[in-house]
Amino acid sequence: SQQGEEDPQALSIQEGENATxxxxxxxxxxxxxxxxxxxxxxxxxxxxxxxxxxxxxSGRLRVTLDTSKKSxxxxxxxxxxxxxxxxxxxxxxxxxxxxxxxxxxxxxxP
Amino acid sequence: DARVTQTPRHxxxxxxxxxxxxxxxxxxxxxxxWYRQTMMQGLELLAYFRNRAPLDDSGMPKDRFxxxxxxxxxxxxxIQPSEPRDSAVYFCASVLGGLDTQxxxxxxxxxxx
Numbered sequence: 001s002q003q004g005e006e007d008p009q010a011l012s013i014q015e016g017e018n019a020t021x022x023x024x025x026x027x028x029x030x031x032x033x034x035x036x037x038x039x040x041x042x043x044x045x046x047x048x049x050x051x052x053x054x055x056x057x058s059g060r061l062r063v064t065l066d067t068s069k070k071s072x073x074x075x076x077x078x079x080x081x082x083x084x085x086x087x088x089x090x091x092x093x094x095x096x097x098x099x100x101x102x103x104x105x106x107x108x109x110p
Numbered sequence: 111d112a113r114v115t116q117t118p119r120h121x122x123x124x125x126x127x128x129x130x131x132x133x134x135x136x137x138x139x140x141x142x143x144w145y146r147q148t149m150m151q152g153l154e155l156l157a158y159f160r161n162r163a164p165l166d167d168s169g170m171p172k173d174r175f176x177x178x179x180x181x182x183x184x185x186x187x188x189i190q191p192s193e194p195r196d197s198a199v200y201f202c203a204s205v206l207g208g209l210d211t212q213x214x215x216x217x218x219x220x221x222x223x
Contacts, residue, residue: 031210042114042201042214043153088153096141096205097166098212100153 006089006101014109019076021104023089024069030092032065032072037086037103046074046087079108112136114204114215122221128190131218133202134183142185143212144170144177145201153201159185160207192222 007022023032031050035043049056049065049072056063062075076083086105090098115134123129135142143158157167162179170177174193179185189196199219203212 033210035214042216043203043212044214045211048210092210096143096207096210096212097155097158098143099155100145102152 006087006104008104009102010105010107012107012109013079015079015081017079019079019083019106019108021074021087021106023072023074023101025072025089025091025099025101026070027091027093029067030094032063033090033092033098034061034063034072034074035088035090035100037088039085043088076106079106081108081110084108112213114202114213116200116202116215116218118218119216120219120221122223123192124223125193126191127222128188129192129196129220129222131187131200131202131220133185133187133204133215135185135202135204136206136213137183138206139204139213140182140207141205142179143203143205144185144187145203146198147201147217148198156187156200189220192220194222196220197222 005024013019031048033048034046037043047058047063049063060077065072086103088103089101117132141160144156145153147153156170157177159179176188199217201217202215205212
């Protein structure tokens with residue numbers, strides 16, 4: 001069963017625009033992670049936010065976490081064609097176990 | 111450039127055949143995960159090991175799937191007998207115990223006819 005549900009399922013934007021996707025989860029977590037998957041490839045870790053953090057930045061990525069609402073968002077600023085991929089949130093509980101959401105497919109049009 | 115490797119990258123087999131997938135974790139990583147990705151179910155955790163010992167294989171169909179770590183540099187996932195519903199991409203990931211970032215391999219795309 002999936003812990004995280006992502007919204008939207010798909011997103012199409014122009015290069016240079018910002019992309020925002022959301023993730024909701026059900027149970028208490030240690031941390032929440034975002035991964036990117038290019039078509040036909042494995043997942044690449046993007047950013048991790050711990051349960052006691054509210055916001056984190058990494059380059060053009062900004063992640064927020066609201067544990068009271070059990071939700072997180074990933075913002076990609078100034079998107080590029082190379083950002084075209086599927087983005088997954090994953091919640092971590094004890095023992096590094098990750099439970100992934102269904103993913104958001106992002107298409108950045110040049 | 112340390113990375114997780116998986117073999118084979120693609121496998122096509124017929125129903126009833128045995129399938130073995132292999133994973134070489136990043137050297138020094140002591141925790142290894144097996145995931146399965148399908149369009150319908152998304153990414154599912156099948157099993158994971160720490161220091162070669164199985165910690166959780168509750169996501170794995172026990173009757174036909176088995177996972178082992180014969181040594182610290184090799185993890186295997188075996189399906190016997192395979193069925194068409196096992197068609198999926200199987201990913202291995204490794205992490206250094208105590209840390210959080212999982213490093214994924216490129217996956218094995220399995221097609222069972």
